[in-house]
Amino acid sequence: MKIAGATVNQVPMDWDNNTRNIIDAIGEARRQQVAILCLPELSVTGYGCEDLFLSDWLAEKAWEEVLQIRAHCMGITVSVGLPVRIAGITYNGACVISDGKILGITFKQYLARDGVHYEPRWFDAWPAHKVVTLARGEESIPAGDLIYDVAGIKMGFEICEDGWRKDLRPGYRLRDRGVDLILNPSASHFAMGKSTVRERDVVQEGSSLFACAYLFTNLLGNEAGRMIYDGDIILAQHGRLLAVNKRFSFLPFNILVCDVNFRQPAASEVIPSTDTKERNEELTRAVALALFDYVRKSRAKGFVLSLSGGADSSACAVFVAEMVIRGIRELGAKGFAERVGLPAADDTWQQTVGRLLTCAYQGTRNSSTNTYEAARVLAASIGAVFHSWTIDDTVTAYTQKIEQAIGRTLTWEQDDITLQNVQARTRSPIIWMLANIHRAVLLTTSNRSEGDVGYATMDGDTSGSLAPIAGLTKVFVLQWLRWAQQELGHDGLYLVNNLQPTAELRPLERHQTDEADLMPYAVLAEIERWAIQERKSPVEVYHHLQHVGEPAQVKAWITKFFRLWSINQWKRERIAPAFHLDDINVDPRTWCRFPILSSGFARELQALERA
Structure with a gap:
């Protein structure tokens, strides 16, 4: 029997887009004579509808779309995901349509409630074994904990989080009920390395534990x-991997078809995978696709970037270039241009970048020729439009006004932070003007390490509407840039990769560097790991980090981290929307909540001093 998964690129509440993608995927599956097709979790509405899942009308509209979709399900069995409201409560369902008839709706039994997920806010978990009958028009539809018979093949579901619950997985009960096939429609967010875990622990292990085929x-x-979402489609049978698709497609949908022999599993088709799990490549593909979707779904006309010549802004520029390179590779130059709202043209990738990315180097008397050259060379290498201007006159005007108001001259000895911040903030209005002129998305360049300790100027370098690298540590960004130069051929990074990270906000003779202001970035990343990801106290963090330096120095670094973390929560609350890219991020909207006002770990840091 031919079994298939179809991944679709959806938008919350975009009924035309979502239903078209589903119908097109079904049409392709029918052309390939697929018997059973699984579409992702909440594929009708989109997974990210947030509090709209609590409204009656959203579920009603989703059901109307399902009725349209079933007309395209003749001669095939299809699972589509949608929310279902019962007595004022929302459930996450997989609706099974076979040969135009709705056989039933299976509901999710475990809800994701950690990390980026807040599912219990919107959905209730469905109890095991419970089955009800839903009245929809003149139809009576079974719903709940169901199994289905499709041409003699018994089929059941684990829906996303169900498959991650180890010993509690619904698959154990499905095995006892004799299923031959388990479908897992998911909205499983991307994080570096997660696909490998998903493949091994959810799919292969599930197929082995439950003695079945698992899709x-x-x-x-x-x-x-x-x-x-990476568009992962994975099929295994009795512990053997049969097929894995290539992830991160720029197409509206992808389908993976495999011929599964349920009577003789050894005779099932095995399809070699062309996907890669290498961390840097995986990350690049994820950000490239995310930028592609963001610019076209927001209907913006491209991106604007304040390109300083430093690591973070350079990474953002290269990610935009990779979006274009990879998009053209899959869609062709004309096809890519049309998808992002540009007039179709058979351009090179550099010419297309020039139509989508505008950069500006905003220098001051504290800027070096090294960073200017790094920015100019990189922009030229990728084809971006490049502007350069200085902001000293505006900084001076602001400074003179406040000096007149307070009746004294500002000095670096007394007003260091003020004099640094005014430069960063002065860059903001003019770069916003450029973004408004182009009707473009303004990219901010803060990384996760800066978010940890507030090493960013609010309304300055944090200004913008999208923060593509806010989920990455500075350590990762620096090594990724070296990798991008060596492995992706971005030779325009050679000056960037030879610079020491610096804000360039103090006079040049003061030799400002980020690590002198903060601590070594590698140490900061290790403290973050134990303090934020593992949620350890200052003393516990110290026990894990004693090897990185002298005790007094290590304690000083840890103390600085916890103090800066505590007083800068308000900054993290205002970081522009950021992509989730790793096992951790510090965006309070999607991973790490922390009070804006707190004790600042006062007693805990006293205990650290005594440790």
């Missing part, structure tokens, strides 16, 4: 702004 189908793309 996992994920959503695709940057659906709602923050989370990215």
Whole structure:
């Protein structure tokens, strides 16, 4: 029997887009004579509808779309995901349509409630074994914990989080009920390395534990702004991997078909995978697809970037270039241009970048020729439009006004932070003007390490509407840039990769560097790991980091981290929307909540001094 998964690139509440993608995927599956097709979790509405899942009308509209979709399901069995409201409560369902008839709706039994997920806010978990009958028009439809018989093949569901619950997985009960096939429609967010775990622990292990074929189908793309879906489709049988698709497609849908022999599993088709799990490549593909979806779904006319010549802004520029390179590779130059709202043209990738990315170097008397050259050379290498101007006259005007108001001259000895911040903030209005002129998305360049300790100027370098690298540590960004130069051929990074990270906000003779202001970035990343990801106290962090330096120095670094973390929560609350890219991020909207006002770990840091 031919079994298939179809990944679709959806948008919350975009009924025309979502239903068209589903119908097109079904049409392709029928052309390939597929018997059973699994589409992702909540594929009708989109996964990211947030509090709209609590409204009656959204579920009603989703049901109307399902009725349209079933007309295209003749001669095939299809699972589509949608929310279902019962007595004022929303459930997450997989609706099974076979040969135009709705056989039933299976509901999700476990809800994701950690990390980026807040599902219990919108959905209730469905109890095991419970089955009800829903009245929809003149139809009576079974719903709940169901299994289905399709041409003699018994089929059941684990819906996303169901498959991650180890010993509690519904698959154990499905095995006891004799299923031959488990479908797992998912909206499983991207994080570096997660696909490997998903493949091994959810799909292969599930197929082995439950002695069946197991099909996992994920959503695709940057659906709602923050989370990215890789479009993973994975099929295994009795512990053997049969097929894995190539992830991060720029197409509206992808389908993976495999011929599964349920009577003789050894005779099932095995399809070699062309996907890669290498961390840097995986990350690049994820951000490229996320930027592609963000610019076209927001209907913006491209991107604007304040390109300083430093690591972070350079990474953002290269990610935009990779979006174009990879998009053209899959869609062709004309096809890519049309998808992002540009007039179709058979341009080179550099010419297309020039139509989408505008950069500006905003220098001051504290800027070096090294960073200017790094910015200019990089922009030229990728084809971006490049402007350069200085902001000293505006900084001077602001400074003179405040000096007149307070009756004294500002000095670096007394007003260091003030004099640094005014430069960063002065850059903001003019770069916003450029973004408004182009009707473009203004990219901010803060990384996760800066978010940890507030090493960013609010309304300055944090200004913008999208923060593509706010989910990455500075350590990762620096090594990624070296990798991009060596492995992706971005030779325009050679000056960037030879510079020491610096804000360039103090006079040049003061030799400002980021690590002198903060601490070594590698140490900061290790403290973040234990303090934020593992949620350890200052003393516990110290026990894990004693090896990185002298005790007094290590304690000083840890103290600085916790103090800066505590007083800068308000900054993290205002970071522009950011992509979730790793096992951790510090965006309070999608991973790490922390009070704006707190004790600042006062007693805990006293205990650290005594440790």
